Amino acid sequence: MSFPSTLTEAMSPTAEPKSDLLAKLSEVDRSMKVLGVFFTVCGLLWLMAGTLFALVASIKMHNVDFLGDSEFWTWGRVRSAHLNAMIYGWAFNVSFAVAPWIMARLCRTRVRFTNIFLFGGIFWNIGVVIGVYGILAGHKVGVEWLEFPAYVTPILALAFAFIGVWVILLFRWRQTGHVYVSQWYFLAAFFWLPWLYAMAQIMIVHEPARGVVQSLTNWWFAHNVLGLWLTPIAVGAAYYLIPKVLGRPIYSYYLSVIGFWALALFYNWAGVHHLIGGPVPAWVISAGTVASVMMVIPVIVVAINHHMTVVGLHREGWASPTIRFVVFGAINYTAVSLLGSAMALRSVNEITHFTHFTVSHSHHGVYSFFTMIMFGGIYYMLPRLLNREWPSAMLISLHWWTTAVGVTLMVIVLAIGGFIQGLQLNAIDPETETAAFEFLEVMRATIPYMVMRSLTGVLITIGHVAFFINIIWMLSRRAADGSESKPTLLTPGA
Amino acid sequence: MSDKKLPQDKDQYPTTGEPRETFEGHGFDDDRLQRVHAQLMREKEEPSEGFSPTPLFLVFVIMILAFWGGVYMVWYSGEFSAFHFDETKSAVVAEDTGPREVDMMALGRRVYAQNCQVCHQASGEGQRGVYPPVARADWVQDNPERLIKVVLHGLEGRVEVNGNTYNNAMQAFGRLNDQQVAAVLTYIRTDPDFGNDSYPVSPELVAQVRSDFDDRRNAWTQPELEDIHGPVTGDWSPPEGEEPEEEPDPAS
Numbered sequence: 057m058s059f060p061s062t063l064t065e066a067m068s069p070t071a072e073p074k075s076d077l078l079a080k081l082s083e084v085d086r087s088m089k090v091l092g093v094f095f096t097v098c099g100l101l102w103l104m105a106g107t108l109f110a111l112v113a114s115i116k117m118h119n120v121d122f123l124g125d126s127e128f129w130t131w132g133r134v135r136s137a138h139l140n141a142m143i144y145g146w147a148f149n150v151s152f153a154v155a156p157w158i159m160a161r162l163c164r165t166r167v168r169f170t171n172i173f174l175f176g177g178i179f180w181n182i183g184v185v186i187g188v189y190g191i192l193a194g195h196k197v198g199v200e201w202l203e204f205p206a207y208v209t210p211i212l213a214l215a216f217a218f219i220g221v222w223v224i225l226l227f228r229w230r231q232t233g234h235v236y237v238s239q240w241y242f243l244a245a246f247f248w249l250p251w252l253y254a255m256a257q258i259m260i261v262h263e264p265a266r267g268v269v270q271s272l273t274n275w276w277f278a279h280n281v282l283g284l285w286l287t288p289i290a291v292g293a294a295y296y297l298i299p300k301v302l303g304r305p306i307y308s309y310y311l312s313v314i315g316f317w318a319l320a321l322f323y324n325w326a327g328v329h330h331l332i333g334g335p336v337p338a339w340v341i342s343a344g345t346v347a348s349v350m351m352v353i354p355v356i357v358v359a360i361n362h363h364m365t366v367v368g369l370h371r372e373g374w375a376s377p378t379i380r381f382v383v384f385g386a387i388n389y390t391a392v393s394l395l396g397s398a399m400a401l402r403s404v405n406e407i408t409h410f411t412h413f414t415v416s417h418s419h420h421g422v423y424s425f426f427t428m429i430m431f432g433g434i435y436y437m438l439p440r441l442l443n444r445e446w447p448s449a450m451l452i453s454l455h456w457w458t459t460a461v462g463v464t465l466m467v468i469v470l471a472i473g474g475f476i477q478g479l480q481l482n483a484i485d486p487e488t489e490t491a492a493f494e495f496l497e498v499m500r501a502t503i504p505y506m507v508m509r510s511l512t513g514v515l516i517t518i519g520h521v522a523f524f525i526n527i528i529w530m531l532s533r534r535a536a537d538g539s540e541s542k543p544t545l546l547t548p549g550a
Numbered sequence: 551m552s553d554k555k556l557p558q559d560k561d562q563y564p565t566t567g568e569p570r571e572t573f574e575g576h577g578f579d580d581d582r583l584q585r586v587h588a589q590l591m592r593e594k595e596e597p598s599e600g601f602s603p604t605p606l607f608l609v610f611v612i613m614i615l616a617f618w619g620g621v622y623m624v625w626y627s628g629e630f631s632a633f634h635f636d637e638t639k640s641a642v643v644a645e646d647t648g649p650r651e652v653d654m655m656a657l658g659r660r661v662y663a664q665n666c667q668v669c670h671q672a673s674g675e676g677q678r679g680v681y682p683p684v685a686r687a688d689w690v691q692d693n694p695e696r697l698i699k700v701v702l703h704g705l706e707g708r709v710e711v712n713g714n715t716y717n718n719a720m721q722a723f724g725r726l727n728d729q730q731v732a733a734v735l736t737y738i739r740t741d742p743d744f745g746n747d748s749y750p751v752s753p754e755l756v757a758q759v760r761s762d763f764d765d766r767r768n769a770w771t772q773p774e775l776e777d778i779h780g781p782v783t784g785d786w787s788p789p790e791g792e793e794p795e796e797e798p799d800p801a802s
Contacts, residue, residue: 074595077595077596078590078591078593081590081593081596082590085590161596162596236597236598236599237599238597295597296597298597299597299598300593300594300596300597301594302594303594303595305597305598305599305600306597306598306599306600307600307602308599308600308601308602308603308604309599309600309601310601310602310603310604311602311604311608312599314604335635336635337628337631337632337633337634337635338626338627338628338634338635338636338637339623339626339627339628339629339630339631339634339637341637342622342623342626342627342628342637343623345622345626346619346622346623349615349618349619349622350615350616350619352611352615353611353612353615356608356611357608360605360608364602402626402637439589440589440590443588443589445589543589543592
């Protein structure tokens with residue numbers, strides 16, 4: 057601890073000196089290298105597979121005969137394969153890559169027993185491969201979000217148990233007194249998910265609850281995967297990446313506390329709003345609706361916290377690939393959650409339920425919010441794990457523009473098409489007092505929107521290919537010798 | 551939990567006793583080392599938290615939302631009953647509108663579909679030589695008490711319907727309640743699809759037949775029924791005064 061070299065050190069002489077901190081971080085990065093790269097590559101491969109399934113399913117919505125001769129590629133299977141490859145393949149793997157790395161950095165600890173995590177991860181991916189194959193082969197379980205055939209789910213549950221235990225151990229090894237907000241979110245997420253998944257598997261696939269309780273369990277699980285797994289992972293990553301890249305403290309500790317506990321309190325109830333109109337006791341649905349609207353509290357709180365941290369630093373943010381993706385995701389978190397709260401109201405849900413509006417909403421959440429933040433996380437993490445720079449700023453820029461524009465257009469197109477669809481389905485002819493439109497008429501009216509959706513899907517696919525090339529290119533390069541130590545920025549001279 | 555606390559030895563080293571590599575630590579000032587860690591060297595500080603107070607408007611937003619949530623739960627609680635699916639059902643006790651009217655034709659159609667259709671077919675034509683018809687059948691248009699007996703206790707042996715002979719056994723349907731038996735008989739006797747131009751059967755009549763033959767366990771045979779009711783004629787009509795005064799609208 058020599059003469060203070062920065063203002064922070066001068067003002068707070070007992071804090072860790074910067075070189076000591078950097079030395080620790082370099083050790084953390086080195087010890088997480090294998091895990092981070094393994095899960096990033098697995099996630100990347102699943103992202104490409106899921107994109108392929110998505111395109112096929114999307115084209116089938118307007119060209120029914122497309123690949124119609126093969127039972128493997130029927131819509132009912134490809135659509136489920138897309139969902140499961142994206143969630144259990146891409147989203148879980150990328151969470152396993154980014155969240156534990158941030159956790160380890162915040163714990164300032166060199167990780168140990170990484171084989172436990174790697175072991176769990178390898179089995180997780182084997183399970184997902186078998187599961188997606190099982191769906192395509194026609195063995196799927198007819199419950200949304202739990203389509204994997206019953207024979208693979210024990211593998212997945214066990215694999216996640218290893219992963220979850222390891223992350224909780226990692227938190228136990230921390231060498232810092234203060235626990236940062238990202239750590240709360242990650243710890244909670246890795247604690248919640250094994251419980252959710254095991255519970256849903258037992259109550260739906262292995263020892264099924266009967267009747268209404270089964271569908272309640274289904275939507276309790278499906279919504280909580282979003283709310284108690286993907287959301288805390290992405291929000292936690294944003295809480296780390298925004299202040300880290302911009303070099304400014306998070307706006308308010310108090311808001312972080314309110315945001316975290318409001319999420320933990322309310323989200324668990326919200327899934328019931330998927331069953332509005334179903335044979336579920338009215339008070340259960342009312343409680344779900346109230347909890348969904350109460351989600352406005354954590355969302356506003358997180359929005360204020362993130363926005364007040366970024367405000368005034370937009371030029372720096374625009375130059376950084378990480379911040380571009382993360383802030384786009386954070387803005388969409390606010391948008392998708394407020395929209396979701398509105399959709400949980402009975403009067404709105406009567407229109408949007410069973411239409412493409414719901415599809416728009418789920419892509420808004422999982423892609424515009426979660427996936428975009430995770431892209432940002434990978435753009436920040438991989439150079440540090442590999443000690444290399446991103447090979448091409450042009451490819452990053454292409455990735456950014458195609459995915460940001462593509463997914464925004466997709467969400468808008470599906471929302472408009474879905475809302476019109478919902479209004480037409482509900483319309484009553486005042487004279488005959490029967491449905492004003494035939495079902496087929498309503499369906500034909502959605503076809504132009506389906507075509508547009510496929511086009512936005514092609515745009516997103518281009519972005520994913522750019523991302524894929526950039527990562528493979530980076531992995532196949534030699535390690536840096538320091539001669540190219542410039543950050544990959546998207547705006548020259550920033 | 552103070553962030554100012556310096557890490558202590560027990561935090562730095564694992565308690566397992568195994569040797570632990572030291573941090574690169576002091577060597578980090580080295581030029582070459584710094585070039586290898588180029589990304590790290592240009593990193594900003596690890597994130598920390600500011601302590602700005604919670605904005606006042608947020609407190610109001612939270613309070614308004616909590617108030618709205620309470621009101622919503624009270625209005626749409628469905629009395630917190632497991633059997634109320636309509637959230638608009640008011641929490642006050644509903645007015646007693648008396649016993650509910652039962653649509654005998656609808657009930658009869660359902661009972662027929664669940665119990666009779668397997669043998670007598672949806673058309674009521676039965677199956678030639680195996681199951682007698684109920685559509686345009688002399689038995690069905692005859693004395694309802696005969697039919698009630700058949701339904702309650704079953705029928706077996708040689709049976710002649712519309713001049714054709716059948717020899718089979720029909721099971722007893724005594725587990726159906728009076729209203730269900732009356733409904734299904736009313737349905738087959740008056741529904742225009744079956745072509746039987748007859749009159750409805752009342753639950754009271756079923757109850758009476760059921761109590762009169764309370765101890766009967768085995769199925770009826772045609773001769774037994776003929777001993778009580780005489781041969782099947784098909785244009786049987788009840789004695790004066792017993793026929794219902796008005797024919798119900800079959801479509802109702």
